[in-house]
Amino acid sequence: MKVYGKNVFNELKTNRDKIKKVYLSASFKDEDIVRFIKENKIPYVTVDKRKFDSMVDGNTQGIILDVADFQYKKLEEIDTLEKKIVILDHLEDPHNFGAIIRTCEASGIKSIIIPRDRSVQVTPTVVKTSTGALEYVNIYQVSNLKQAIEYLKKRGYFIYGAEADGRAYDEVSYSEKMVLVIGSEGHGISRIIREACDEIISIPMYGHVNSLNASVSFGVLVYGIKN
Structure with a gap:
C-alpha cells in the first residue's frame, strides 16, 4: 500500500520495518527527513515531478511511502x-x-x-x-x-x-x-x-x-x- 505525507512518515519512522521504500519528489526539500532516510539506510528513490504526481491521488507533500498492507485485528x-x-x-x-x-x-x-x-x-x-x-x-x-x-x-x-x-x-x-x-x-x-x-x-x-x-x-x- 502506498501512503503519503510528512506526518505519516514521522510516525512510521519509529517502526521503520513497515516501510519498504520511500519515493521523494525531485522538489522535496525537508532536510531532516532526507537525512533520517539516508542515515537509517531506508531504500528510497527521487522521482521527477510528472511521474511522482501520477503515483497517488492526494496532497503528498512530496513524499510517498510503500508500506506493508494494513493488518486488521480480530x-x-x-x-x-x-x-x-x-x-x-x-x-x-x-x-x-x-x-x-x-x-x-x-x-x-x-x-x-x-x-x-x-x-x-x-x-x-x-x-x-x-x-x-x-x-x-x-x-x-x-x-x-x-x-x-x-x-x-x-x-x-x-x-x-x-x-x-x-x-x-x-x-x-x-x-x-x-x-x-x-x-x-x-x-x-x-x-x-x-x-x-x-x-x-x-x-x-x-x-x-x-x-x-x-x-x-x-x-x-x-x-x-x-x-
Missing part, C-alpha cells in the same frame, strides 16, 4: 478492560474515518470495530487524514456487527447508538464500560444494529441545520460523554 484480540470502544456501522467516507481515528487517539480510545463489507477500509486517504494516529489505534474487522455487539454485551459493555431521534446525550447516565455506535453518512445506524443498541442518544440541535458530519458528531459525543 475481535477476539480486543482488550475487554477498555472503558470505551467505537463501532462504525458502514461508514463510507475515508476522510471521516481518518478524522474519527485521530479523535480516538487524542481522547484515549484504543479500539474501533468496522464491518468487512460495504464499509470504508484503511486506505491511503484514511492514513493521511489520521495524521499518524492510526499507529496508536487498533482497527478490528468483523464479518457481522450484530454478533460483535452481542460478544461485547456478554463482556459487560452497554451499547449506545448515536442517532438524531435519541435522548440528549448530556442527560444520560453512562455505563462504566460502553460502546459508541456511529452510523453511515447517508443512512445512519442500520435497523438491525439500532435494535441491538441498549440506548439511542443524540446531540441537541438548536439551529436551522438538523445534522452534523459523522466525524464532528463523534467528536462532540466522545468529549461530552462522562462515564
Whole structure:
C-alpha cells in the first residue's frame, strides 16, 4: 500500500520495518527527513515531478511511502478492560474515518470495530487524514456487527447508538464500560444494529441545520460523554 505525507512518515519512522521504500519528489526539500532516510539506510528513490504526481491521488507533500498492507485485528484480540470502544456501522467516507481515528487517539480510545463489507477500509486517504494516529489505534474487522455487539454485551459493555431521534446525550447516565455506535453518512445506524443498541442518544440541535458530519458528531459525543 502506498501512503503519503510528512506526518505519516514521522510516525512510521519509529517502526521503520513497515516501510519498504520511500519515493521523494525531485522538489522535496525537508532536510531532516532526507537525512533520517539516508542515515537509517531506508531504500528510497527521487522521482521527477510528472511521474511522482501520477503515483497517488492526494496532497503528498512530496513524499510517498510503500508500506506493508494494513493488518486488521480480530475481535477476539480486543482488550475487554477498555472503558470505551467505537463501532462504525458502514461508514463510507475515508476522510471521516481518518478524522474519527485521530479523535480516538487524542481522547484515549484504543479500539474501533468496522464491518468487512460495504464499509470504508484503511486506505491511503484514511492514513493521511489520521495524521499518524492510526499507529496508536487498533482497527478490528468483523464479518457481522450484530454478533460483535452481542460478544461485547456478554463482556459487560452497554451499547449506545448515536442517532438524531435519541435522548440528549448530556442527560444520560453512562455505563462504566460502553460502546459508541456511529452510523453511515447517508443512512445512519442500520435497523438491525439500532435494535441491538441498549440506548439511542443524540446531540441537541438548536439551529436551522438538523445534522452534523459523522466525524464532528463523534467528536462532540466522545468529549461530552462522562462515564
